[in-house]
Amino acid sequence: MTVESHFENHKSVIETELKQTKETVLIAVAWINFKEYFNIFKEVLTNKAKLKIVCSDNWQNRSHQTIIDNLVNFGAEIRLLKMPRETNHMYHKFAIVDSKTILNGSFNWSPNATSSFENIIIIKDFPNEVTKFISEFNKLWDIESKAIKDLQKNTKCQENKCDGELFNILVFSEKTTKYYEVYGDIIEVCTCCNHQKTLQNCILNNRIEFMLNAYQDSSDDYETELIDRDINRLLDSYVKNKITIHAIGRVNSGLRYRDDDFVETNIIWKNKFVGDRLPDKFDDTTFGVVYDN
Numbered sequence: 095m096t097v098e099s100h101f102e103n104h105k106s107v108i109e110t111e112l113k114q115t116k117e118t119v120l121i122a123v124a125w126i127n128f129k130e131y132f133n134i135f136k137e138v139l140t141n142k143a144k145l146k147i148v149c150s151d152n153w154q155n156r157s158h159q160t161i162i163d164n165l166v167n168f169g170a171e172i173r174l175l176k177m178p179r180e181t182n183h184m185y186h187k188f189a190i191v192d193s194k195t196i197l198n199g200s201f202n203w204s205p206n207a208t209s210s211f212e213n214i215i216i217i218k219d220f221p222n223e224v225t226k227f228i229s230e231f232n233k234l235w236d237i238e239s240k241a242i243k244d245l246q247k248n249t250k251c252q253e254n255k256c257d258g259e260l261f262n263i264l265v266f267s268e269k270t271t272k273y274y275e276v277y278g279d280i281i282e283v284c285t286c287c288n289h290q291k292t293l294q295n296c297i298l299n300n301r302i303e304f305m306l307n308a309y310q311d312s313s314d315d316y317e318t319e320l321i322d323r324d325i326n327r328l329l330d331s332y333v334k335n336k337i338t339i340h341a342i343g344r345v346n347s348g349l350r351y352r353d354d355d356f357v358e359t360n361i362i363w364k365n366k367f368v369g370d371r372l373p374d375k376f377d378d379t380t381f382g383v384v385y386d387n
C-alpha cells in the first residue's frame with residue numbers, strides 16, 4: 095500500500111491519476127467545475143473507460159448543464175444528486191480509479207484555488223478501503239435511482255372498478271396578487287375517474303407568473319429555451335418536497351361562446367419521467383384551487 099499527500103496543484107494530481115484508467119472511474123464530489131475538467135473527463139472516455147459521476151444538485155453544477163450533456167453523449171453517466179431532505183447534504187470529494195486507487199481530500203474539483211488550503215490524499219493498493227469507498231459510491235448512486243423509481247412508479251387508483259393512475263399535480267390558481275404572487279395546492283388526481291384529494295395547500299410562488307409571461311412574450315427560440323430552462327429549474331425545486339410532484343397545472347377560465355363560461359386546468363410542466371401518462375389538460379375543473387387575491 096502507498097499513501098501520498100498533496101497540498102497544491104490538485105488539478106494536475108487528479109489529472110495524472112484519472113488518465114491512467116483502463117476500466118472505471120467513479121467520482122463522488124459535491125462541487126465540480128465541469129468546464130475546467132471537461133478535457134480530463136473526455137480523455138477518460140476516449141480511453142474506453144467507464145466514467146460515473148455523482149455530484150450535488152446545486153446551482154453551480156447545473157450551470158454546466160451543456161457540458162454535462164456533452165459528456166453524457168460521449169458515454170459518461172452523471173447524476174446531480176437531489177437529496178430526499180434538505181438537511182442531508184453530500185460533502186464527499188473522492189474518486190476511485192480502476193478499483194485500485196482512491197483519491198480523497200478536502201478539495202472540490204474547481205479551478206486550482208490559491209486562496210484556500212486544501213488537501214488530496216492518494217491511496218493505492220489497499221483493497222479493504224477501496225471496497226468501503228465503492229460501497230459508499232453505490233449508496234449515493236442508489237439514492238437518485240430511488241427518487242427516479244418513485245417518479246416512474248405507477249400508483250393505481252383505489253376507487254372501486256377504476257384502473258386509472260394517480261398523479262400529484264401542483265395546481266396554481268388563475269388569479270395572482272398585484273405583486274405577481276400565485277397560490278397553489280397539491281392535488282392527487284386520477285387519470286380516469288373523478289377521484290381528487292388535496293394533499294397540501296397554500297403553496298406560494300412569486301416567480302412562476304413572471305416566467306410564464308416572459309415565456310409568452312419571448313420572440314426567438316434561444317430566449318424561449320433559456321426561459322424554459324429557468325421554469326423547469328424552478329419547478330424542479332418543488333420535487334424536493336416530501337410529496338412527489340409529478341406535474342404543475344394552472345387554472346384557466348373564460349367565455350367560450352356568449353354566456354357560456356368554462357374552466358379548465360392546463361398542465362404547464364410535467365416531470366420527464368411522467369411523460370404521456372398524464373394528459374395535457376383537465377376540462378371542467380379547477381380542482382378547487384380558487385385563491386381570490
Ligand SMILES: [Zn+2]
Pocket residue numbers: 255256257258286287
Ligand atoms: Zn376510472
Ligand SMILES: [Zn+2]
Pocket residue numbers: 251252253256257258259284285286287288289
Ligand atoms: Zn380513479
